[in-house]
Amino acid sequence: MQTISLGEHEIREAVSMSEAIDAVRRGFIGLAGGEFEMPTRTALRDGQFLVMSAHHRPTESAMIKTLSVNFDRAPAITGTVVWSTLDRLDHLVADAAAVTTLRTGAAVGVATDLLAAPDADRLTLIGAGAQGPDQVRAVHTVRPLRHLTVVATHAERAQALADTLRAELDGTEIAIATEAASAVQDADIVCCATPATSPLFPASALPARVHVNAIGAFRPTMRELPDELLADSTVVIDERDAVLEESGEIIHALQTGAIAQDDLTELGAALTTAPVGHRERTVFKTVGVAIQDWAIARLLADKFLR
Template identity: 80%
Template structure:
């Protein structure tokens, strides 16, 4: 029996964003098809400690992730992902912070590829923390960017991320801002990756046609999007049970009557349905589900436990 342990650097060297997007896309389709046993995650201390698990029935494989979240430290997310199967003794463990940012970015990539206009090439990213860079990398993978605007709480934070990404986005104009409302006005795609507890911008600040990804808020006490945006958009979510328990935006909009539960479409279902018609606003709201971590862990297991 052996256990392979991978650092964050080793995880990033082993898999590309394109590979992770493709794996997470297949995972969402499998989730919609009933391939997974996936309980809603355990959240302790209002989401500061999380435990997530998923069992993939066809391969008899399972993933368990334990992590802690503290936005006042760097990195904010630390923990361990563990992969195992019933047919072998070997295990794989990997850095949970890296797996989490990769799989969260990949879900955004899957949703953006489905919902954003084919020629969308202007992204506004709100948030310059640990999740931010992989949001950009994922969007750029499916919609090569001509312009990126990074909105940070300070100009220094926004510029620091811009400097990090500049070498990876050759040919992309990168701007920085501290004002979300003005920064989204010309966007084709918006990514929200913040721990906000109230909406980041009014719906009126957005163009008539835009795709918005919201991945920062993962507890009922957190919100990045306003009710009227959700009411006026096609809303796609990662998984209904998790969203109804954890998404502050959706919970608030449902209670306010801005949305009905029937207005929500799971991403796996959307991927296997008729193509979406472009020309209006679309929203992808994700709180993150364990299947995404399983998808990354399986990629790693296929490379290191073969």
């Protein structure tokens, strides 16, 4: 029996964003097809400790992720992803921070490819934390970017992220901003990746046609999007039970009557059988579900467990 342990460097070297997007897309389609056993994640200390698990019936494989989240430290996310199957003794253990940012970006790539306009090429990223780079990489993979604006409260953080991404975005114009409402006015795509507890911008600040990804709020006390945007948009979510328990935006909009549960379409269904409507504004809201981690872990297992 062997246990293969992978750090961030090994994970990044092994899995491209394009591979991650394809794997996560297949995972959501499999979830819609009933291939997974996936309980809602366990959240302790108001989400500072999380445990997520998924079992893929066809391959008799399972993934368990444990992590801690603390936005007052760097990195904010730390933990492990463990992969195992019934037919072998070997296990794979991977760095949870790298898997989490990669799979979250990949889910945004899947949703953006499905929902954003084919010619969308202007992205505004709100949030310059650890999730930011993979948000940009994922969008750029499915919608090559002509312009990127990075928004952060502190300009130096936005500039640092812009500098990190510049070499990967050859030919993309990059700007920084400290105020979200003005920065989203000309965007084709907006990615929100913050720990905000109130909406980052009013719906009126957005153009008539726009796709918005919201990944930052993963507890009922957190919100990045206003009710008015959800009411005026086609809303796609990662998984119904997860967002009804954990997404502050969805919970608040349901409570105020801005939306109804029937207005929510799961990503797996949108990729397979469910029409997603024809509104000019679209929203993808994700709190993160275990099949995303399973999808990345399977890629790693295929590459490292021989």
